[in-house]
Amino acid sequence: MDSGPPVNPDPRRRLPAVDRLGVLVRSENPRLPSWAAVEASRRVLAQARQRLGDGASVSPPGEYGEDLLVAQALEEASRLASQRPRPVVNATGVVLHTNLGRAPLCEVAARAAFDVAVGYSDLELERESGRRGGRLANVSEKLRLLSGAPAAHVCNNNAAALLLALDTLARGREVIVSRGELVEIGGSFRVPDIMERSGVRLVEVGTTNRTHVADYEEAIGPETALLLKVHRSNFTQKGFVAEVDLGTLAGLGRKHGLAVLQDLGSGSLVDLASRGFPADCYAPASLDQGADLVCFSGDKLLGGPQAGILLGEALPLEALSRNPLARALRLDKMSLAALDATLGVVLEGRAESELPVLRRLLEPCASLERRARALAKRLRECAGERLRVDVERDHAEVGGGSLPGFALSTWVVKVSHADGAERLAARLRRGEIPVLARVRDEAVWLDLRTLEERDCEKIEDAVGALLR
Numbered sequence: 478m479d480s481g482p483p484v485n486p487d488p489r490r491r492l493p494a495v496d497r498l499g500v501l502v503r504s505e506n507p508r509l510p511s512w513a514a515v516e517a518s519r520r521v522l523a524q525a526r527q528r529l530g531d532g533a534s535v536s537p538p539g540e541y542g543e544d545l546l547v548a549q550a551l552e553e554a555s556r557l558a559s560q561r562p563r564p565v566v567n568a569t570g571v572v573l574h575t576n577l578g579r580a581p582l583c584e585v586a587a588r589a590a591f592d593v594a595v596g597y598s599d600l601e602l603e604r605e606s607g608r609r610g611g612r613l614a615n616v617s618e619k620l621r622l623l624s625g626a627p628a629a630h631v632c633n634n635n636a637a638a639l640l641l642a643l644d645t646l647a648r649g650r651e652v653i654v655s656r657g658e659l660v661e662i663g664g665s666f667r668v669p670d671i672m673e674r675s676g677v678r679l680v681e682v683g684t685t686n687r688t689h690v691a692d693y694e695e696a697i698g699p700e701t702a703l704l705l706k707v708h709r710s711n712f713t714q715k716g717f718v719a720e721v722d723l724g725t726l727a728g729l730g731r732k733h734g735l736a737v738l739q740d741l742g743s744g745s746l747v748d749l750a751s752r753g754f755p756a757d758c759y760a761p762a763s764l765d766q767g768a769d770l771v772c773f774s775g776d777k778l779l780g781g782p783q784a785g786i787l788l789g790e791a792l793p794l795e796a797l798s799r800n801p802l803a804r805a806l807r808l809d810k811m812s813l814a815a816l817d818a819t820l821g822v823v824l825e826g827r828a829e830s831e832l833p834v835l836r837r838l839l840e841p842c843a844s845l846e847r848r849a850r851a852l853a854k855r856l857r858e859c860a861g862e863r864l865r866v867d868v869e870r871d872h873a874e875v876g877g878g879s880l881p882g883f884a885l886s887t888w889v890v891k892v893s894h895a896d897g898a899e900r901l902a903a904r905l906r907r908g909e910i911p912v913l914a915r916v917r918d919e920a921v922w923l924d925l926r927t928l929e930e931r932d933c934e935k936i937e938d939a940v941g942a943l944l945r
C-alpha cells in the first residue's frame with residue numbers, strides 16, 4: 478500500500494501549555510500576580526491558536542516561538558495587573574480636568590475619607606442618644622451655615638441631584654426650560670435625556686439664541702410644575718442673544734406659584750467675585766436671586782469629592798430626601814467624610830490656602846512665572862543639550878464644565894526634543910510617573926497653573942528617566 482504524503486502535524490500542538498507560559502512570564506517578572514500571568518497566557522495562546530488555525534503552517538518560523546509568546550504575555554499581564562485609576566501629574570493647565578478626575582481633595586478631606594474607610598464609623602448613629610441618626614445631618618448643617626439656605630441635601634453627583642429634584646417635584650408634569658439651555662455636559666449627560674428619565678414633560682421655550690420672559694409666561698399652564706434654569710457650563714453665546722436672568726425667572730415663578738430650580742453645574746461656596754471670577758459661580762447667590770433650589774457638583778469649583786449638592790427651601794428638600802430614589806442615589810461614607818472635612822475647611826476661612834482647586838486657580842501670575850523659571854532651570858540642568866527648554870506666558874481654561882469662556886493667565890515651560898513633540902508627550906504620558914501636558918507648536922507645554930511643587934519634582938524625575 479502506498480504510504481502517501483507525510484501527515485502534517487497540527488502546528489497548534491507545538492504551542493506551550495497555559496501553565497508553562499504563565500510560569501515563564503512570572504520568572505521574567507516575579508512581581509506580576511499569578512492570576513494576571515495565567516490570564517495573559519491564556520489570551521496570548523488563544524490568539525496564536527486562532528491565527529495558526531486560519532493560516533495553518535504557512536506562517537514564518539519563529540512567529541510562535543516561546544520567546545515571542547512570553548514577551549506578548551508579559552505585556553498583557555502588566556496591563557491586566559496595573560491599577561487604575563492611578564495618580565498622574567496634570568501639567569495641562571486645566572484645573573478641573575474631567576479625564577483626570579476633576580477636583581483633587583485637600584489633605585484633611587482625603588484623610589477623613591481614609592479614616593472612615595478602614596474602620597467603623599458613626600455614619601448613621603447619633604452618639605448622644607445611641608439611636609439611629611441621619612447620615613446627612615452634619616454636612617447639611619455645614620452647608621446651611623455656609624450658604625444661609627434653610628435646607629440642604631447631598632447625593633452621589635450633580636446629575637443625580639437634578640434627576641432627584643425633577644422626579645420629586647415634577648414627575649408626570651411639565652418643566653419649562655429655555656432652548657438655549659438644553660445642553661450636553663459631556664460624558665453623555667444631556668439635560669433633555671435626564672428630564673425624560675425622570676418622567677417629566679419637557680416644555681422648550683424660546684430659540685437657541687434668544688429666550689424672553691414672555692416665552693416662559695406663555696408656556697405656563699395647569700400642568701406646569703417647575704421652571705428650570707441650566708447653567709451653560711461648557712460654552713458661551715455671543716452676538717444676537719437674550720436670556721432671562723435667574724432673578725426675573727424667580728419673580729415669574731412667585732407670580733404663578735411655581736418653584737424655580739437652577740442647575741448651576743459648578744458652584745463655589747467661597748465668593749470669588751472680588752478675585753475676578755464670575756459672580757454667578759457663588760452658589761448662595763442663586764438663592765439670593767430667588768431660586769427655590771440650586772444644585773451643583775461637589776468636585777468642580779467647590780473643590781471637594783464627587784457629590785451632588787442641593788440647597789434651598791425646606792419643604793421641597795424634605796420631599797426630596799423622602800423620595801425612594803434618594804436611597805438609590807445616596808452618597809457613600811468616604812465621600813461624605815471628605816465632603817464634611819472640605820466644608821469644615823471652608824467654614825474656617827482656609828479654603829483659598831488649603832483647597833487644591835482654589836489654590837491653583839488663585840495663584841498669582843508672578844508666582845507662576847517664578848516657579849516656571851525654576852522648573853525650566855532644573856530641566857535644563859538635567860537634560861543638557863538634549864532638550865530645548867523655554868518659558869512663556871499663556872492662557873488656560875478652567876475646564877470641567879466650569880467658567881466657560883473664562884481664561885486664566887498662566888506660565889508654561891515649553892520642552893522640545895529632536896524626536897518631535899508628539900513622541901515626547903506620549904513617552905511622558907506612558908512613563909512610570911505619567912505626566913499629561915499640552916502639545917503645541919512642536920513643543921510639550923508644561924503649565925504651572927496645575928502643578929504643585931511636588932509635581933515639578935516628579936516632572937524632573939520623569940524627564941530624567943526618559944533621557945536615561
Ligand SMILES: *Cc1c(COP(=O)(O)O)cnc(C)c1O
Nearest residue numbers: 634635636710741742743774878
Ligand atoms: C457638570 C454638570 C452636571 C453634571 O454634574 P456631575 O457632578 O458631573 O454629575 C450637570 N449640570 C451642569 C450644568 C453641569 O455643569
